[in-house]
């Protein structure tokens with residue numbers, strides 16, 4: 019067993035890095051999301067079961083249109099195929115928006131940079147309010163006229179889905195459905211598109227598509243394009259379990275802030291991605307957080323005399339900022355290479 023350092027302490031990993039025998043993550047249908055309170059509570063119980071035992075699940079019947087999803091991936095492919103100089107113009111490393119080049123990030127401090135490219139967006143007006151000079155870093159409309167409207171539409175639809183999930187998490191945590199409302203006035207969030215080039219042969223364990231990590235916010239909704247297996251989830255035995263794409267679903271995983279609030283009952287599970295498929299792989303995660311000035315404290319409903327509070331209260335924004343600044347490599351690796359040459 020070796021240890022992985024995460025924002026919430028160390029996790030053990032089996033010495034074998036081979037994926038363990040396939041174990042299916044549960045599929046939870048959201049069809050009852052607009053049902054009666056009893057139906058919503060039954061759905062929340064399913065979410066609670068998956069959140070406490072695994073921290074990962076697939077969600078189906080989510081209401082986001084497949085056409086919108088396909089269009090987003092079409093645009094992602096076109097964006098990542100642009101020449102490097104055009105992609106680099108859509109970059110603002112200071113505000114964590116826009117393009118991040120290959121190995122421009124490193125989620126696992128033991129590694130040498132993640133083998134993916136990314137493009138990140140948030141809510142334009144919110145990004146600027148946070149002090150950035152400009153909003154999202156769109157590629158030029160001359161190069162990609164449909165990128166902005168398509169990605170904006172995708173953001174709108176997934177944001178709407180995420181907003182419908184917070185009341186469900188509140189129920190799953192034994193709280194009033196509206197508990198999170200006042201912590202969601204201008205919530206922290208990021209939507210990303212990711213491109214993972216294929217990796218061949220023997221892979222250096224320090225150079226993975228995305229290294230072992232937990233997500234920072236409350237929960238993540240992830241779309242995986244096509245039928246390419248890359249995502250792996252660490253189970254309680256320290257084995258990597260495959261999480262292949264399931265058509266018509268998002269992967270939903272619990273992230274650090276919900277683990278903290280739930281006093282560790284909900285699991286922010288370690289995961290990573292390695293693209294050995296031989297072809298390009300694209301994914302689209304959307305991270306949902308709370309207002310950055312909201313306090314993230316252990317919920318009284320999750321504390322007992324046998325299980326006292328395990329986490330100190332923190333401000334949501336300070337926690338996420340700290341984790342992001344540890345992840346993003348501020349020195350641009352392409353410029354570094356030029357200097358070294």
Ligand SMILES: O=C(O)CCC(=O)C(=O)O
Nearest residue numbers: 212228233249291301303
């Ligand atoms: O691309 C994937 O499958 C996983 C991405 C991920 O874990 C992340 O961006 O936090």
Ligand SMILES: [Fe+2]
Nearest residue numbers: 231232233289
């Ligand atoms: Fe992640």
